[in-house]
Amino acid sequence: MNKIVSTKALKRRYRKEKIFKGAAVFALLLAASFLVFFFSNMIGKGMSAFSQAEILVDVHYNEASVKSYRKAVDKPYRKIVSRGWLRTLPLYMEDNPEVMRTTRQEWVLATADVDQYLKGYTNRLKDKHKQQIDKLQEEGRVKLAFNTGFFTRGDSKMAELAGIKSAVIGSILVLLVTLAIALPIGVMTAIYLEEFAPDNRITQLVEVNINNLAAIPSILFGLLGLAIFINFFGVPRSSALVGGLTLALMTLPVIIITTRAALRAVPSSIREAAYGLGASRWQAVFHHVLPLAFPGILTGTIIGLAQAMGETAPLLVIGMMAYIPDAPTSFTDAATVLPAQIFTWAGESIRAYEERTAAAILVLVTILLSMNAFAIWLRKRFETRW
């Protein structure tokens, strides 16, 4: 009797065990399936933006089309060839006088609606033009070519011309400022706290401070940037400089924390051996501890920069979501960054921007993941077990 009851209880316990393990597996699978869903969704949305519709038409280079750029192509094509592209023609003719008074058959950029129609998305193309495109397609005069303009042009109000170049350059400038400020200050702070600071109240205060800094929501750094850098110090609004400064303050705790961990991982026997040979404290740190901790510091810096590169919220507050068609040339020019460009495009109502947003996301995520993968590889490659 007793035995039967206990088997029943045992069965129940085993069943519970199975349920619990199942729930744990399910949780992990849920996270994994989200990852798969997310990436397939983004790739499905964004891949089509890497190709762009082009039409083979006769382009007339002559005085009439300098005066009125729409006359460069024959009338039936004027509604399906990108106006933004046509607008660049007079300047092109000015720079290349040898093309004047010639008519050349060229592949030219089509409007965003033609592009969307060819890709089978919703569009605002009139039936008349749809038939025209179908006919041209039969003649082989319409194609989807690789969208180089996406990487070589800045933002534009015309979807077919919009590209990520100015945002990428803005991101690079911002990251340069961030790196130039956060890396030296972060590493120096970490060296001081780990190797030189006496263990007193002030040191503890600094430590609590750094932990707090790491926990403050990113948008509050934007408020700091607005109130102090822009209003108090007068740094130009929406410039790469103010963006870099703000992000540097955010990256600082990441670099400090990882550098301290890397310094702490160097065993004290290294320092003691240096002291034993007559080295001063600074010599021990600079000649022996720092080189050994260097891979760890580099890893932390790359991870911190990747975080800064994906950050948007504080940059919105300091005005870095401006419309920037041309790449910024200096640190004080108005600039935008890749995540902010994604944000502005996501707010556009035209369908053609949606695929560009997804494509920009693919570019951003690829950059960030390769930065993180490189950091992990560095850590694995140079990891020393003492």
Next chain:
Amino acid sequence: MNISDAAFYFFITALPIAAVVGFLVRAKVQNAFNDTHWRSLPVHYAFYVGLFIVLPGAITFFFASALHLLTLYTADGFYVLVIAVLLSVLGSIYSLKNVRPTLCARESVERIIRYFLVVAALISILTTIGIVLAIVFEAIHFFKIVSLWEFLTGTHWAPDDATEGNTTGMFGSIPIFAGTFMITIIAMCVAVPVGILSAVYMSEYASERVRNIAKPALEILAGIPTVVYGFFAAITVSPLVVEFAEVVGLHADYTNALTPGLVMGIMIIPFISSLSDDVIRAVPRSLRDASLALGTTNSETIIKIVLPTALPGIIAACLLGVSRALGETMIVVMAAGLRPNLTWNPLEGMTTVTVRIVDALTGDQAFNSPETLSAFGLGLVLLVITLMLNFISIYVTRRFRSQYE
């Protein structure tokens, strides 16, 4: 000539000069090194002279720009440059005269470098103080216009209707905080169970191979920028939620609170799972073995022994997740509503603190208009809540840690 140009000219000439003079000094000391007993190595004398050339000028520029920024006195860049060059020349003459065997050059150089390190460490404190001061200072301006009590207890938020003189009843923040907490709660309902259970699976059940795949995969989730989550929520998840609600027979807004909550929950999973994974793995092997030896199943050991032991760390991880969710901006800006709405229904549009901050600061309002300043009032409350959560999580881990070690 303004001060920054002057500083640029100074450094672009002083740094190469310092380097060249440093090399010359090193060569000179090197030549005489074997004749007499020198207190330091040649390179230390070089650094000694180099620092004495650059630092006096650098300090001059630091003070000049500090005076300028504090709007006390703006000096003409040319005169500052003259003073800087003069001081640097004096410094170089002084230091070059000092280069002799009895000079303890290394000690001087190391002392100066140490000051640099202290200054760097102070900057990190200044940042925190700067954030607090900047926000508090502007928030005080705001609370001069709107009373704190009204701000914290009012249920109506309409900053667009507020004018210079009339702000009564326009700045009640309760609906905004209600939206924030609603979205945070939804996010935590997703993140806490999934995060803890995946941590349990990875640390207790998974083989080394599965772990090596699952952990980086979760870290990828943490590496995706929030603006990307926001786009995903607005374009993909929100229509799904609306469709699903229609199937069930409910009406959902496109800017419902459920969408950002769900996506934010997914974003927070890796924070909770990786921190929980660490504390669960830190539970001593002996506790598990003792429990298993008494005949418990794996799940009983985990629920009754491992998780209670790791609980302080797990709670700290969850609190960190909550503070992330409260301060998260891009997901809610892109997927949640703009209209403050006091409701229990997560399918209606709601707004959050961070949305209102962004909205108030990206408009074309003047900087000292009540609406712009309200962003700092909201920011202050957000800062206070975040810091409190952080202190609680530090306290919990300190107080209950090492009980079993």
